[in-house]
Amino acid sequence: MSEPGDIPTVQRVSVLDTDLSVHVEQRPVPRPGPGEVLVRVRSVGVCGSDIHYFEHGRIADFVVESPLVLGHESSGTVVAVGAGVDDLPVGTTVAMEPGVPCASCEQCRAGRYNLCPDVQFFATPPVDGTFCEYVVLPRAFAHPVPAHVSFDAAALVEPLSVGVWACQKAKVRLGTRVLVTGAGPVGMMAALVARANGASEITVSDTNPDRLGRAASMGFATVDPRTTSLPDAVIADVLLECSGAPTAIDAGIRAVAPAGTVVLVGMSPSTMVELPVGVIQGRELWVTGTFRYAHTYPTAIDLVSSGRVDLDALVSRSFALEEAEQALTYSRTDPAAMKVMVHA
Numbered sequence: 001m002s003e004p005g006d007i008p009t010v011q012r013v014s015v016l017d018t019d020l021s022v023h024v025e026q027r028p029v030p031r032p033g034p035g036e037v038l039v040r041v042r043s044v045g046v047c048g049s050d051i052h053y054f055e056h057g058r059i060a061d062f063v064v065e066s067p068l069v070l071g072h073e074s075s076g077t078v079v080a081v082g083a084g085v086d087d088l089p090v091g092t093t094v095a096m097e098p099g100v101p102c103a104s105c106e107q108c109r110a111g112r113y114n115l116c117p118d119v120q121f122f123a124t125p126p127v128d129g130t131f132c133e134y135v136v137l138p139r140a141f142a143h144p145v146p147a148h149v150s151f152d153a154a155a156l157v158e159p160l161s162v163g164v165w166a167c168q169k170a171k172v173r174l175g176t177r178v179l180v181t182g183a184g185p186v187g188m189m190a191a192l193v194a195r196a197n198g199a200s201e202i203t204v205s206d207t208n209p210d211r212l213g214r215a216a217s218m219g220f221a222t223v224d225p226r227t228t229s230l231p232d233a234v235i236a237d238v239l240l241e242c243s244g245a246p247t248a249i250d251a252g253i254r255a256v257a258p259a260g261t262v263v264l265v266g267m268s269p270s271t272m273v274e275l276p277v278g279v280i281q282g283r284e285l286w287v288t289g290t291f292r293y294a295h296t297y298p299t300a301i302d303l304v305s306s307g308r309v310d311l312d313a314l315v316s317r318s319f320a321l322e323e324a325e326q327a328l329t330y331s332r333t334d335p336a337a338m339k340v341m342v343h344a
Helices: 048-056 149-154 157-170 187-195 209-217 246-254 277-282 297-305 319-332
Strands: 011-018 024-030 036-045 074-079 094-098 134-138 142-144 177-181 201-205 221-223 237-240 254-262 287-288 317-318 341-342
Touching: 011 319, 024 319, 036 094, 036 149, 048 177, 048 319, 074 134, 074 149, 074 157, 074 297, 094 149, 094 297, 149 157, 149 297, 157 237, 157 254, 177 187, 177 246, 177 254, 177 287, 187 201, 187 209, 187 237, 187 287, 187 297, 201 246, 201 254, 209 221, 237 246, 246 277, 317 319, 319 341
Parallel strands: 177 201, 177 237, 201 221, 237 254, 254 287, 317 341
Antiparallel strands: 011 024, 036 074, 036 134, 036 341, 074 094, 094 142
């Protein structure tokens, strides 16, 4: 193992307890094994899933049954490497891909590692996340980022990857007309990627006026479905549905042109959602879902490092590690907040 001599033996870790309170404690600093790297965490984005675990203690079948470290949108600096790692120098800034698959199941062998049933994903119970100072992960999931990219932007490569994956599934390219329903962080990431891919028209829909204002300030056409019918206002080749709201799914599908594509990205609060089957059949629409992403980090990093996507513009507020609970509750007081960051 290669490492400098100034790595401490203990670190600060922000922990979500089973009573859904948050506190900072000290834990041992891990050491990288063969094929692994030790990363000094610098920036972590607060995701909706982190907030959901904090507020409800579970997401579907994933339940906080023991103390859990939240955070999975993360970046940092390589401070030590394990045996066999000779292509990632100490001091390199990395974006950390949070889902480590088994590499041997049918889905992994087919290249669909995001569908691995045994994936170990940061901050998904019982796997700890990155609201901490140091974390170990396999070299293959520590992606080098150019030095001119900020730690915040490097951390947000993770949600940007969701947008990259959605646009890849939809085959968004030069001239594509895109409708994005849901102007939250994922929706805006999807819209930014669509624009970088050359989409000719991008319309963002939401019922939150603050978020619509943010989308408009970033140069996107906007629609408030409470006052304007989506099918009357928009004709899209692609729907990137990022809200999970049944009404948005229905209205968005009705705005898609014949032979268009519908990509369901947002997670619905219900496992069952009605679809306008007559519209889907009559227009021969392609409908698919997404689950996280696969093989997207190099593309996402290129979008950021080239300047085609500005992730720093999405950062609304930053908090220290000791203020993680404030970071998790910040959106309650700022409805316009887009991305909140925790700095370790």
